[in-house]
Amino acid sequence: MSGTDRTGTREMIEQVALRLFAEQGFSHTSLQQIADEVGVTKAALYYYYPSKGELAQKLVAPTKSDIDGLLDEAEHAEDVDSREVLGRFFDLLVQHAPVLAAMVRDGTILGHVDFSAWTIEWLQRFQTILVGQDATIERRARAVVAAGGLARALILIQDGSIEEVRSAALDAACSALGVE
Amino acid sequence: MSGTDRTGTREMIEQVALRLFAEQGFSHTSLQQIADEVGVTKAALYYYYPSKGELAQKLVAPTKSDIDGLLDEAEHAEDVDSREVLGRFFDLLVQHAPVLAAMVRDGTILGHVDFSAWTIEWLQRFQTILVGQDATIERRARAVVAAGGLARALILIQDGSIEEVRSAALDAACSALGVE
DNA sequence: GTCTATAATCAGATAGAC
DNA sequence: GTCTATCTGATTATAGAC
Numbered sequence: 026m027s028g029t030d031r032t033g034t035r036e037m038i039e040q041v042a043l044r045l046f047a048e049q050g051f052s053h054t055s056l057q058q059i060a061d062e063v064g065v066t067k068a069a070l071y072y073y074y075p076s077k078g079e080l081a082q083k084l085v086a087p088t089k090s091d092i093d094g095l096l097d098e099a100e101h102a103e104d105v106d107s108r109e110v111l112g113r114f115f116d117l118l119v120q121h122a123p124v125l126a127a128m129v130r131d132g133t134i135l136g137h138v139d140f141s142a143w144t145i146e147w148l149q150r151f152q153t154i155l156v157g158q159d160a161t162i163e164r165r166a167r168a169v170v171a172a173g174g175l176a177r178a179l180i181l182i183q184d185g186s187i188e189e190v191r192s193a194a195l196d197a198a199c200s201a202l203g204v205e
Numbered sequence: 206m207s208g209t210d211r212t213g214t215r216e217m218i219e220q221v222a223l224r225l226f227a228e229q230g231f232s233h234t235s236l237q238q239i240a241d242e243v244g245v246t247k248a249a250l251y252y253y254y255p256s257k258g259e260l261a262q263k264l265v266a267p268t269k270s271d272i273d274g275l276l277d278e279a280e281h282a283e284d285v286d287s288r289e290v291l292g293r294f295f296d297l298l299v300q301h302a303p304v305l306a307a308m309v310r311d312g313t314i315l316g317h318v319d320f321s322a323w324t325i326e327w328l329q330r331f332q333t334i335l336v337g338q339d340a341t342i343e344r345r346a347r348a349v350v351a352a353g354g355l356a357r358a359l360i361l362i363q364d365g366s367i368e369e370v371r372s373a374a375l376d377a378a379c380s381a382l383g384v385e
Numbered sequence: 386g387t388c389t390a391t392a393a394t395c396a397g398a399t400a401g402a403c
Numbered sequence: 404g405t406c407t408a409t410c411t412g413a414t415t416a417t418a419g420a421c
Binding site: 249 | 386387389390
């Protein structure tokens with residue numbers, strides 16, 4: 026970016042790549058563009074990563090594993106506090122916002138990742154966690170609207186503090202669910 | 206598709222293109238692939254459309270204009286029945302499902318269309334329509350969760366009739382909003 | 386209206402020098 | 404660890420024959 030960071034080229038590549046992916050999506054961001062902004066050549070990128078797909082996957086993996094981890098834990102818990110699980114989900118969405126922005130713009134990292142399949146899977150697991158495995162369509166819709174709507178509430182962060190938005194969005198999600 | 210439809214090549218191109226776009230996204234679908242499945246050559250496509258972008262835009266335009274039209278109307282109405290507006294929104298999402306699927310997979314048609322910007326705009330207009338222009342964050346979050354969550358409820362259509370899902374999702378959305 | 390043939394471009398990826 | 408140089412292949416798009 027500014028020429029002379031001897032140390033941390035790898036970190037710089039990941040940082041620049043993530044920013045460009047978030048702004049433009051994966052397919053519309055070329056390795057050339059990443060290399061230019063980092064200040065190295067395309068070939069240098071291949072010293073650190075064997076392919077574009079693996080670079081993208083490396084950036085995206087923690088997001089998936091954090092969210093999967095939350096769902097795993099909630100699925101195996103004795104009893105679940107809906108508001109708490111949804112709150113932790115919201116926090117993870119905030120924490121991984123750049124990666125999620127990238128995947129919203131371009132949900133398919135050629136072969137490796139299918140974001141729209143992920144979100145469907147997440148929402149299906151939320152049904153089980155929030156209203157139980159064999160719930161009626163009526164109750165499952167409440168779970169999907171709660172979790173899916175909560176995720177959309179991130180767009181409000183530009184209009185208020187994260188804490189305000191978090192609390193407001195959780196109130197709305199819990200109303201959709203029909204708890205307290 | 207099956208060789209000898211003399212008539213309606215244009216319709217066939219649009220039909221095949223839409224299906225492939227929905228399955229793979231815009232950027233991951235080449236004109237070659239479309240031409241192959243239609244049973245013509247790539248060059249023939251250029252007789253009907255000046256570019257790939259214009260083909261994609263033509264397919265996508267009715268979806269945007271229908272939804273914008275609904276929001277226009279609701280914004281100018283004297284008083285709005287939230288459940289009815291949300292219901293009509295749901296119906297448009299169902300009606301335009303293939304186009305929306307395509308845009309979820311690949312939200313950027315280079316320069317022409319930015320789907321993630323559309324959804325943000327739609328959700329912001331829903332805030333105005335459902336809870337008023339200068340509402341608190343708390344109430345705006347209810348609007349976003351209701352409209353955003355409703356959109357996600359489409360994934361339940363595989364598990365029940367459209368009518369069932371529609372009714373259940375509207376119940377949940379209205380609960381999130383805090384009406385009736 | 387559809388074809389063949391090809392241009393022009395740009396992508397991801399590799400080999401090997403330094 | 405980064406470079407130059409190059410390869411290979413795919414893509415959009417065009418020109419002109421039939």
